[in-house]
Amino acid sequence: MVKNYFLFFFTSIMLNGWSQEIQVFKVEDFDLRGNVKSCLVITDYGKELFEFNEEGFLNKTITQYNDTDQDITYYKYVDGELIEKRMESYKNNMLDEATSMANFYTIDTLPQRKVLEKIISYDKEFLEQQEYDYDEQGKLLKITTSNAEGVDETQIEYVPYKDEFTKSYFINGIMEKSIRASERKGSTGTQKVVLTKEYIDGEPNTATEEVFNSEGKLLSSEQYIHNAQKKEFVSEKKMLYTYDADGMLSKVVTKTATSQAVKEYIFQFDNSKEKNWVKQIITPDNTYTTRKITYYPVEEVKEETN
Numbered sequence: 402m403v404k405n406y407f408l409f410f411f412t413s414i415m416l417n418g419w420s421q422e423i424q425v426f427k428v429e430d431f432d433l434r435g436n437v438k439s440c441l442v443i444t445d446y447g448k449e450l451f452e453f454n455e456e457g458f459l460n461k462t463i464t465q466y467n468d469t470d471q472d473i474t475y476y477k478y479v480d481g482e483l484i485e486k487r488m489e490s491y492k493n494n495m496l497d498e499a500t501s502m503a504n505f506y507t508i509d510t511l512p513q514r515k516v517l518e519k520i521i522s523y524d525k526e527f528l529e530q531q532e533y534d535y536d537e538q539g540k541l542l543k544i545t546t547s548n549a550e551g552v553d554e555t556q557i558e559y560v561p562y563k564d565e566f567t568k569s570y571f572i573n574g575i576m577e578k579s580i581r582a583s584e585r586k587g588s589t590g591t592q593k594v595v596l597t598k599e600y601i602d603g604e605p606n607t608a609t610e611e612v613f614n615s616e617g618k619l620l621s622s623e624q625y626i627h628n629a630q631k632k633e634f635v636s637e638k639k640m641l642y643t644y645d646a647d648g649m650l651s652k653v654v655t656k657t658a659t660s661q662a663v664k665e666y667i668f669q670f671d672n673s674k675e676k677n678w679v680k681q682i683i684t685p686d687n688t689y690t691t692r693k694i695t696y697y698p699v700e701e702v703k704e705e706t707n
Contacts, residue, residue, distance in 0.1 A: 422541055423506070423516060423533060425483050426459040426476075433694070435675035441693040455697055456481070469493045482508055489523070498523035513537060575603040590615045608634050618644060649678070 428437045431451060439452045452461040458481070464472040470492050477485035486504040490497045501523040509515045514535035520528040529548040536542050544555040556571045565583040569576065581596045593613040599606050608625040621641050625634035636658075643652040655662045669680040671694060681690040 422544075423483060423518070425478075425481075428453050428457040428459075430459075433675075433677055435673060435677065436697040436699065437677070438695045438697045440695075443691040443693070445688060454478075482506070484508070496523070499526075502528060514539060576600045587612075587614070587620075592620065593617075604629075605634070616648070618642070618648065 428434070431440060433440060436455070437453055437457075439450060441450045442448060448465050450461075450463040450465075451459060454460045456478075458476065458478055460476045460478075462472075462474045464474075466472075473489045473491070475485075475487045475489075476483060484506050486506075488502050488504075490500040499522060503521050503523070505519045505521070507517040507519075509517075516533040516535075518531040518533070520530070522528055529546060531547075532543075532545040533541060534543040534545075540559060541557050543557065546553045546555070553573055555577070556574075558567075558569045558571070560567045560569070565581055567579060567581040569580075570578040577600055579598045579600075581598075583594050583596075585592050585594055592615070595611045595613070596608065597611075598608045605627040607627065610621075610623045610625070611619060612621045614620055619642050621639060623639040624637050626637050627633070628635045639656045641654040641656070642650060643654075645651045649668055650666045652666065653664045655664075664686070665684045667682040667684070668678040670676045671679045673694070673696060677692070677694055679692050679694060681692075683689070
């Protein structure tokens with residue numbers, strides 16, 4: 402799968418307006434392999450640092466907006482479970498307690514899994530509480546959100562049909578999002594097709610169809626907007642992805658009804674065994690992303706001689 406690096410990723414998650422499932426991030430979620438300790442991502446418009454523990458879990462991010470403004474997020478785990486997340490916002494090198502917040506997670510696994518999340522600002526103001534309920538197989542069924550505006554309930558429904566599987570989100574009984582996954586035969590083997598539809602007040606708004614190959618790499622992504630008069634989704638943009646023999650992204654073709662643009666990707670790699678990329682150049686714009694990667698030392702196991 403193509404994992405697009407974009408700055409201020411975690412800030413966008415914090416500002417997302419509707420309930421999401423709890424996410425635990427690991428090294429592989431950032432297009433990294435091996436025993437990575439930290440990864441500093443530098444672009445021509447900013448930088449962001451990701452730090453990982455020895456089990457590969459993300460435990461800290463630093464988003465640097467400029468010389469005086471930054472966000473620092475800390476993650477704490479017990480037995481692989483996220484139990485605490487703290488987002489500290491600094492403005493003019495001073496901690497802003499009103500916009501800094503802490504998320505605390507309480508996990509109950511009997512008789513069925515339930516997670517309680519409380520969000521509190523650093524100036525001691527209660528912001529929100531979310532309760533996640535799961536079934537016996539560990540699938541999320543319901544998210545109950547409580548805040549100053551009241552209580553909202555998100556129901557998640559799972560519907561299998563032949564070779565398709567649809568996951569739908571309803572907020573207070575109104576459709577908000579649906580994700581349909583299916584398989585089809587392609588020229589290079591079985592492909593996975595994921596169609597995601599977004600709704601506003603229960604009415605269809607946008608859709609995205611993504612196609613992945615058998616190795617999980619993104620082959621195409623097509624974006625649609627709903628035409629209320631025609632009562633159908635109309636394609637706005639389609640992106641086609643090409644990879645080299647090593648599985649690295651080499652080209653992206655973006656097509657619209659009136660234009661076509663081609664971007665080519667060039668990578669440079671480090672000297673580690675995993676061969677993580679440390680520089681990405683995109684032409685013809687000549688934009689770049691540089692990654693400075695450090696690793697945990699590998700302990701050599703010496704065979705005992707008799």
